[in-house]
Amino acid sequence: MHMIIFDHIKGDIYPTRLGQEVCKPGHSYGPAVRDHFLIHYIAKGRGTFHTGGREYFLESGQGFLITPDILTYYAADDRDPWHYYWIGFKGGGAARLLAHVGLDTDHPVFNCRDHKRLLACFSSMFSADVKKRGGDLHLLGDMYHFFAILAAQNQTGIRSTDLENPADRYVRQSAEYIKNNYSQRITVDEIAAHVGLNRSYLSTLFKRETGISLQQYIIDFRIRRAAALLLSTDLSVGDIARSVGYEDPLLFSKIFKNQKGLSPRNYKKVYQTSQDPCL
Numbered sequence: 169m170h171m172i173i174f175d176h177i178k179g180d181i182y183p184t185r186l187g188q189e190v191c192k193p194g195h196s197y198g199p200a201v202r203d204h205f206l207i208h209y210i211a212k213g214r215g216t217f218h219t220g221g222r223e224y225f226l227e228s229g230q231g232f233l234i235t236p237d238i239l240t241y242y243a244a245d246d247r248d249p250w251h252y253y254w255i256g257f258k259g260g261g262a263a264r265l266l267a268h269v270g271l272d273t274d275h276p277v278f279n280c281r282d283h284k285r286l287l288a289c290f291s292s293m294f295s296a297d298v299k300k301r302g303g304d305l306h307l308l309g310d311m312y313h314f315f316a317i318l319a320a321q322n323q324t325g326i327r328s329t330d331l332e333n334p335a336d337r338y339v340r341q342s343a344e345y346i347k348n349n350y351s352q353r354i355t356v357d358e359i360a361a362h363v364g365l366n367r368s369y370l371s372t373l374f375k376r377e378t379g380i381s382l383q384q385y386i387i388d389f390r391i392r393r394a395a396a397l398l399l400s401t402d403l404s405v406g407d408i409a410r411s412v413g414y415e416d417p418l419l420f421s422k423i424f425k426n427q428k429g430l431s432p433r434n435y436k437k438v439y440q441t442s443q444d445p446c447l
Contacts (some may be wrong), residue, residue, distance in 0.1 A: 180261035183311055186293055190251040191215070196243035205266065206234040206256045208242070209280070211287060213250035217242045219276055226250075229283050233266065233276040253290040255311065260344040260362070269318040282317055289314040338363050338370060339377045343385070350390050351413050356382050390414070391427045398436045405432045 184204050189195075191213070199218075208217075214227035218241040219234070226232060227250075234240050244250050266272060280286050289310050296307040341363045346354060359382060360367040374382045390412040397408045409420035424432050 181257055181259035181265055181311075183255055183257050183293075183307060185256040186254070186290075188251070188253045188290070188294075191244035191249040193246045193249045194244060195249060196241065198241035199239050200241075201237050201239050202234055202256075203236055204256045204258045205236065205262050206254060207271075208232050208234075208252045208254045209286060209290070211251045211253060213245060213248045215242060215244040215250040217277070220273065224277050226277065229280055231278050231280065233271045233278075235273045235276070238273055253287075255290075255293070255314070257311070258348060260341055260348060263344070265315055269315055271318075278318060279321075280318065281321055285317055286314065289317065335373055335377050338365060339374055342370065342374060342382065346386055346389055350386065350393065351411055353413065354386055387423060387427065391424055394420070394424060394432070395428065395435065395439075398432055399440055408432070 188211075209231035210226055210228050212228050214225070217224045217226055217232045219232075219238060224232065231252075232242070263272075269278075271278060293307055293310045293314075296304075296310065342359050345359050345362050356371060357367050360370045363370060365373070371382055374385070378385065380388070394408050394412045397403060397411060401408075403411070405421060406417040409415075409417040412420075414420035414423070421432055424430075424435070428435055430438060
């Protein structure tokens with residue numbers, strides 16, 4: 169396996185990892201979930217991809233999309249195991265770009281007639297030296313070229329911005345920004361700058377469209393994530409507080425109790441064995 173991890177490139181859409189693997193017969197991964205988008209493209213061989221209760225039999229010239237927080241499993245064929253490339257990515261613009269090329273959770277598989285060009289894109293991405301000035305732009309350019317090839321061959325792609333009114337678009341972009349940055353310090357000013365609106369106007373628009381303020385939305389998102397971590401990990405309250413963007417565990421505990429009616433520790437005691445946790 170050959171993999172490169174990028175931890176310093178940021179933007180509306182940005183790569184997080186790039187790799188390839190010549191799999192052994194029956195090699196598999198999962199079932200597991202990811203916290204980022206991940207596309208695999210099959211250079212040779214064949215295998216199966218399982219997601220959403222469906223099974224896909226795939227071979228050279230095809231690829232598949234893994235979306236965040238969706239359980240997936242994939243395995244190489246026992247007789248003709250696949251050799252695939254992959255690219256992982258994040259960013260507020262990722263879902264829009266995928267919609268443009270016709271890929272989403274319900275449509276995770278694609279075919280590529282221009283096999284050589286797509287392989288050349290991966291080869292060029294591997295050659296990008298992101299430590300040198302301009303190397304990150306080289307990589308981003310190749311990644312957009314990759315999606316351009318897919319878009320040119322996929323007539324089902326949707327320009328998501330064509331289907332949205334401006335208010336919906338600004339709300340979605342704000343929510344995506346929060347989802348991608350909730351573990352860090354977030355201000356309404358930063359969100360407004362990200363979507364290109366005046367702070368006051370965005371705050372009014374968001375409250376009108378969703379019924380809650382941007383600040384409350386950030387709190388709600390963080391506390392939902394914290395509740396999930398409390399029930400699924402053995403992390404301390406302090407570790408969970410920092411993981412969801414609160415440097416002060418005492419402040420986090422106070423906000424958590426205001427939201428959930430229980431302290432983090434009591435919440436874990438009450439709901440850890442419950443079949444219907446109040447997330």
